[in-house]
Amino acid sequence: MEKTPENASQAAPLKLFGSWASSYTHRVQLALRLKGLEFEYAEEDLGSKSNELLRHNPVYKKVPVLVHGGRALPESVIILQYLDDAWPETRPLLPADAFDRALARFWCHFADDKLGPAVGAVFASMGEDQEAAVRQVHENLALIEAELRDGAFKGRRFFGGDEVGLLDVVLGCGSYWLAVFEEVTGVRLVDADAFPLFHAWLRDFEALDEVRETIPAVDRLLEYARGVRHMLLGLAGAGAAAASAAAAAPAEAPAAPAPAPAADIAVDI
Amino acid sequence: MAEGKNKGLVLLDFWVSPFGQRCRIALAEKGIPYEYSEQELLGTKSDLLLRSNPVHKKIPVLLHDGRPVCESLVILNYLDEVYSGKPLLPSDPYARAGARFWAAYSDKVYELGTRLWKLGGDARAKARAELLQVLANLDGELGDRAFFGGAEFGFVDVAVVPFVPWLPSFERYGEFSVEEAAPRLAAWARRCAGRESVAGSLHPPEKVDEFITMLKKHYGIE
Numbered sequence: 001m002e003k004t005p006e007n008a009s010q011a012a013p014l015k016l017f018g019s020w021a022s023s024y025t026h027r028v029q030l031a032l033r034l035k036g037l038e039f040e041y042a043e044e045d046l047g048s049k050s051n052e053l054l055r056h057n058p059v060y061k062k063v064p065v066l067v068h069g070g071r072a073l074p075e076s077v078i079i080l081q082y083l084d085d086a087w088p089e090t091r092p093l094l095p096a097d098a099f100d101r102a103l104a105r106f107w108c109h110f111a112d113d114k115l116g117p118a119v120g121a122v123f124a125s126m127g128e129d130q131e132a133a134v135r136q137v138h139e140n141l142a143l144i145e146a147e148l149r150d151g152a153f154k155g156r157r158f159f160g161g162d163e164v165g166l167l168d169v170v171l172g173c174g175s176y177w178l179a180v181f182e183e184v185t186g187v188r189l190v191d192a193d194a195f196p197l198f199h200a201w202l203r204d205f206e207a208l209d210e211v212r213e214t215i216p217a218v219d220r221l222l223e224y225a226r227g228v229r230h231m232l233l234g235l236a237g238a239g240a241a242a243a244s245a246a247a248a249a250p251a252e253a254p255a256a257p258a259p260a261p262a263a264d265i266a267v268d269i
Numbered sequence: 270m271a272e273g274k275n276k277g278l279v280l281l282d283f284w285v286s287p288f289g290q291r292c293r294i295a296l297a298e299k300g301i302p303y304e305y306s307e308q309e310l311l312g313t314k315s316d317l318l319l320r321s322n323p324v325h326k327k328i329p330v331l332l333h334d335g336r337p338v339c340e341s342l343v344i345l346n347y348l349d350e351v352y353s354g355k356p357l358l359p360s361d362p363y364a365r366a367g368a369r370f371w372a373a374y375s376d377k378v379y380e381l382g383t384r385l386w387k388l389g390g391d392a393r394a395k396a397r398a399e400l401l402q403v404l405a406n407l408d409g410e411l412g413d414r415a416f417f418g419g420a421e422f423g424f425v426d427v428a429v430v431p432f433v434p435w436l437p438s439f440e441r442y443g444e445f446s447v448e449e450a451a452p453r454l455a456a457w458a459r460r461c462a463g464r465e466s467v468a469g470s471l472h473p474p475e476k477v478d479e480f481i482t483m484l485k486k487h488y489g490i491e
Contacts, residue, residue, distance in 0.1 A: 059406055071363055078369050085362035098350040102338045143324055
């Protein structure tokens with residue numbers, strides 16, 4: 001078969017730079033698996049990033065970065081849309097309808113700009129600050145629950161419809177932290193009575209084969225989360241405002257000489 | 270099914286909002302007719318706005334046959350997908366990803382610039398340093414090309430150009446010069462200024478500066 005530019009680029013190798021505990025990395029791994037695309041994976045030590053990663057993502061210096069045929073793509077939501085653009089005939093992640101696509105993008109931004117930082121704030125705080133952060137998380141979950149109940153996603157098993165799509169991948173890879181954080185902080189975040197549809201969606205999402213292949217074992221996540229919380233609360237003793245600001249502001253480096261994972265874990269949802 | 274009175278495009282917007290202006294410029298570039306609806310933001314927000322964007326209660330919102338599309342870059346993507354004619358995004362997947370990346374990145378110009386007039390001391394100094402880095406990165410990305418879109422005015426150009434009238438204010442509060450920090454970006458800004466869609470949507474820097482002064486009073490900022 002003659003190689004059109006599209007075919008040639010589809011055949012080019014894929015390499016994903018990521019971190020095992022990063023939900024942003026999981027988004028890309030899951031998307032690649034859903035699309036049946038083979039890729040090489042390179043685990044990054046976020047405390048000591050490789051020259052290759054820094055070369056591929058000079059602006060943010062973060063994972064995940066997907067390198068396709070030598071060309072680098074940073075930012076998980078951008079990578080996921082790229083996969084649809086570059087492999088349009090393979091299991092689309094975005095909905096077909098333009099208005100639905102706009103909704104999916106809107107809620108992806110909500111997940112990253114509102115819900116993620118709110119969950120991170122719960123994890124990084126204690127006492128009254130934490131109570132305020134929990135209320136924020138509940139307000140955000142209530143908005144999503146409302147869309148599942150009466151709004152844009154009414155009657156759907158997944159946000160993408162009968163099958164998972166972009167928004168499922170974005171919300172789902174991160175939502176597993178909710179249970180982990182609940183265990184570590186002792187705070188209830190996703191009450192099955194208060195958020196029945198969200199709870200049901202998450203359960204169905206986590207039961208999928210590709211998702212089980214992608215998300216690390218709960219005990220590994222718990223151990224990791226306990227370590228980070230311990231460190232964050234240690235920082236909180238030294239300067240609560242700085243610690244929670246660092247944890248809640250994903251774009252900024254942590255205030256103390258903490259490894260970058262502290263910032264990553266805080267935003268993961 | 271759209272009722273007669275809801276048919277067509279309505280843009281809920283605020284006169285000086287650079288995010289609203291992204292939408293106005295895109296609509297003008299594509300020659301798409303629409304109704305502009307100025308929204309009250311500092312006082313009481315309209316029922317229409319609150320109904321259309323209940324999550325954030327913010328403009329811009331594009332109502333298409335009554336259905337709301339929120340967030341400027343989401344709106345830009347939507348217009349490209351729904352309307353034929355001049356596309357803003359490139360067709361090549363990798364170039365598209367790059368355009369989405371830099372358009373989203375450019376939001377930082379406004380976030381950081383706003384900190385310059387809202388904050389003082391160390392916080393302002395930090396914002397200044399970060400903004401200079403952002404401007405340098407944008408300058409580097411533009412390179413020696415006429416536009417971020419290459420030979421043609423495109424997605425990233427539309428995303429960045431509304432911040433241009435804010436730059437003189439940011440320069441003053443931050444005590445820096447865009448001409449010095451990002452000379453190619455400064456030249457690009459001059460190149461875009463005469464473009465019909467841009468000239469027809471942006472307000473002069475003096476008006477923007479007046480607005481900032483008014484906001485400072487409104488929020489009790491020194």
